[in-house]
Amino acid sequence: MLWASLLFSFAMVHVAALIAPGPDFALMLRASVSGGRRYAFSLALGLASAIMLHTAVVTFAADLLQQYLPTLMRILPWLAAAWLGYLGVSCWRAAASVSAAAPLEPATISLKNGWWTGFMTNALNPKAYVYFFSVIAGMLPHASPLAFKLALILMFFALALLWFGLLGWALNIARFREGLQQRQGFILRGSGAVLLIFAALLLWQGYLRLFS
Template structure:
């Protein structure tokens, strides 16, 4: 595969992976609708920082250890599942908070909380670990310099941040939020059910290479 063909293939694979619905997508939808655009964008930043961690350990070879160790992979998988179920449970337990402004929720999260939720959701997602392991061992040529591989990782960071920021901006648009305003409490509960379902799905999935 030529260098330019490799770049095109990796770009397409990355975009498809980022836009595919999953835990990251659900968290952005939840935080942007239930809280605010600001919270959604900071959650996107947290997810993107998680991507950098995946890139780093894959480049230094730890990704191979994680993907090949059943015990370690299962531990990360169960931690990620537990976290999604925990966030979902909190959403189910949420109480109505009265009228909420269309651009900012009354009980908005802090910047640190939003980043932390996005980061933990991504870093504990075992499918992201497998994605990077597959990308760097099966798609990218073994002869590709480490610096170029790092650039591919940085590209994934930029794509992730851009896509989820756009998603947060779109979902938190005043017109969109206004339509869901009267149902905000039920939306949070629905997102809670979705997150719990995703957590259970993650826990039951087996590693596939």
Template structure:
């Protein structure tokens, strides 16, 4: 049963990870404008953030949200405001050149990218509800922490590997060149999408 639980959670999480959301938008933009290394750091941050939400769900946070709805509301509003702030920054810097044509503007450091990835993931408390629902359906109540640790490890790497793939694709020269030619419009478009997702997180 533990093997079934691990595989089932991994598949459910993979489907959730590849669906477009704030992390996907941020990953594409970072890879295209700053290159693979910052986007890879972002990917690891997303993985850590997903694992933290999964751990919180295993520890009963989803149940706590049901008992204390105001706590969930506060986290949603705070997370939505953070995503709106990121969207505002995209709009604000939309007309700035790509880093490779402005060498005095260095790409984001790896640790900074990891930190941004973690904070972006934690800005949306809905994964705790998602993982809570998945765990109730797939993880046996008597599962030991060895099984739970494997589940958390899988969640960390499924999330990270998916966004590493995204980072690699959009950091290649051809996608970066296309992005560079339309950066102003693309940044505003993705900023608008990220802002809409922020509103959805806060009010959804």
């Protein structure tokens, strides 16, 4: 039950982070409008593949960090809280002003290019490294079971593919696209509130680790 609740907590943080404004969302919006659903899905698969890579690297390095770098592990929750707090505030700011993405050039629209663009955008994003390193290593308990780590990696990949895939599909529906844009402020404020709540929880966890 403990591992299931922890997996659920990771899922909540990850979903809120996926919905938060950033280059991924702008890329999906542009691809969906100009490249069609197939191109948008290939882009979503590339984004999710990079997320799976980040998750796998950090998840299997967390035990070494906890074992050999105890001082670093004490400050990781603070880093995670700062990052999630930044994302939460960004959501609230973005809710007030959302800009439309520029159209793609026809020559760039191909399925292979879509996957590669999505993968490289996420893999080379320095903020992604900060997010996965701080959140996963900061929240992952010492000596976590292998099954839990594999479940975490697959869950992060599946949630990312589901979100970006649904986003690419929905943005190609004229009515839904208009409705999503009208409700985007509410969506961003909701995800921002979730991120800020988890930031506060991580601050408390960081306090306990620092003074334990």
